Amino acid sequence: MTSLATRRRFMVTTPFFVVALVAACSPKSEPNAPMASTTPMPPPTPATMPDAVPNTSPTATAKLPMVDEKDAQAVALNYVDNSAKADAKKFKAYTAGSQCSGCALYQGKAGESAGPCPLFAGKMVTAIGWCSSWVKKA
Numbered sequence: 001m002t003s004l005a006t007r008r009r010f011m012v013t014t015p016f017f018v019v020a021l022v023a024a025c026s027p028k029s030e031p032n033a034p035m036a037s038t039t040p041m042p043p044p045t046p047a048t049m050p051d052a053v054p055n056t057s058p059t060a061t062a063k064l065p066m067v068d069e070k071d072a073q074a075v076a077l078n079y080v081d082n083s084a085k086a087d088a089k090k091f092k093a094y095t096a097g098s099q100c101s102g103c104a105l106y107q108g109k110a111g112e113s114a115g116p117c118p119l120f121a122g123k124m125v126t127a128i129g130w131c132s133s134w135v136k137k138a
């Protein structure tokens with residue numbers, strides 16, 4: 001074997017040995033071990049919570065504004081704040097008696113007059129409202 005072939009083999013195989021050596025010397029992590037942390041994370045506060053996730057806690061929802069039927073999202077979803085105003089001829093999805101409080105997406109508590117709906121983030125819909133995305137609560 002020539003010295004050129006030996007040098008070529010050395011140059012080809014050395015990186016693999018270095019990678020294997022580094023992998024063998026690095027600390028092993030346990031699959032279910034908790035992540036090490038030197039400083040504990042503070043609990044989230046309203047100021048640190050992301051804006052994309054609306055705060056729908058009971059105290060926060062009391063301050064949420066109501067959806068206006070004229071809002072662009074409300075118009076797009078044919079929202080009415082009283083299901084009696086829903087045009088059953090125009091909206092084939094409407095069935096008599098269907099309203100937000102019976103919708104699977106409604107997040108208000110039973111007996112309350114209004115509650116959050118994920119289709120109107122940051123706002124509340126009336127319990128007797130309705131929109132064309134109504135889905136019967138299971």
Ligand code: SF4
Binds near residue numbers: 104
């Ligand atoms: S999705 Fe359901 S809860 Fe939300 S506005 Fe429409 S009917 Fe009401």
